[in-house]
Amino acid sequence: MGKVTPYYAPGSLSAVFYDRITNADGKLLGDEDLYADLAPTGGDVLELGAGTGRLTIGLARRGFAVCGVDISPVMLAQAEAHLAREAPEVRGRVELRQGDMTALNLKRTFGLVICPFFTLAHVPTGAAWRNTFAVAARHLSDGGLAAFHLPKLALMQGLEPPDPRRPVLDQHLGEGRALLLFVKERSFKPGVNRLEQVIEYVLADETGRIAHRSAERLTYYMTDPAPLAAAAGLVLDRPPIDLGGVGDIYVFRKGP
Numbered sequence: 001m002g003k004v005t006p007y008y009a010p011g012s013l014s015a016v017f018y019d020r021i022t023n024a025d026g027k028l029l030g031d032e033d034l035y036a037d038l039a040p041t042g043g044d045v046l047e048l049g050a051g052t053g054r055l056t057i058g059l060a061r062r063g064f065a066v067c068g069v070d071i072s073p074v075m076l077a078q079a080e081a082h083l084a085r086e087a088p089e090v091r092g093r094v095e096l097r098q099g100d101m102t103a104l105n106l107k108r109t110f111g112l113v114i115c116p117f118f119t120l121a122h123v124p125t126g127a128a129w130r131n132t133f134a135v136a137a138r139h140l141s142d143g144g145l146a147a148f149h150l151p152k153l154a155l156m157q158g159l160e161p162p163d164p165r166r167p168v169l170d171q172h173l174g175e176g177r178a179l180l181l182f183v184k185e186r187s188f189k190p191g192v193n194r195l196e197q198v199i200e201y202v203l204a205d206e207t208g209r210i211a212h213r214s215a216e217r218l219t220y221y222m223t224d225p226a227p228l229a230a231a232a233g234l235v236l237d238r239p240p241i242d243l244g245g246v247g248d249i250y251v252f253r254k255g256p
């Protein structure tokens, strides 16, 4: 295996194929409904780690004004491209910004802050999580909710070693081309609760020949979020909501 690049980096296939893979992922089914139910009617939503705009644009289509922030220019460029194809009234409800969720200050508040699909798990627990909870609290109006979707620690630490030769995904791209994903490496570091995986993206052409391959590192950091959120004034509002059996959505309320 050659060079390993980070997930969502410029030129990465994880960014190029993000929508295709995510849309086929049944474990995320219903997340947009759930976030829409949490949003106050007519309220504004801030999405931390908006990616390609899957939820930012989806919620805007439902009538919410949504600000989507992401650190990755290649993910945001896709979000901008999707947004350009939306009706003017949807476009008018969306603001996309490049920014770091651990240090954001937009100097305004929202009724709901969301941090979907394991985005918080991309940064180390400790200071980065504490700072992100502080960012969420800073951007919430009093009584507002913050929803963080996090991987289940017990499940992630018990994952079997991968078979690096067996694809975990094999998708037809049309005209005989295919995208295959292999988990080449997987390790879990107890104590820091860090799951590291090297995922290889392989593009095969219509003759079955490998046209392009890219090894990309996906890291998840995990811990109980409640004490870190509490330090930022965010109190668990209800028991965590299971989503797809692999993650939980933690809903916090900003106290007065």
Ligand SMILES: C[S@@+](CC[C@H](N)C(=O)[O-])C[C@H]1O[C@@H](n2cnc3c(N)ncnc32)[C@H](O)[C@@H]1O
Binding pocket: 008, 022, 048, 049, 050, 051, 052, 053, 054, 055, 069, 070, 071, 072, 075, 099, 100, 101, 102, 115, 116, 117, 118, 119, 122, 123
């Ligand atoms: C799994 S994707 C989720 C995208 C989108 N929320 C969704 O549910 O489809 C995680 C996103 O978090 C972004 N991200 C990672 N660290 C970040 C940070 N410190 N600040 C802002 N965005 C970050 C990545 O660039 C990526 O687009």
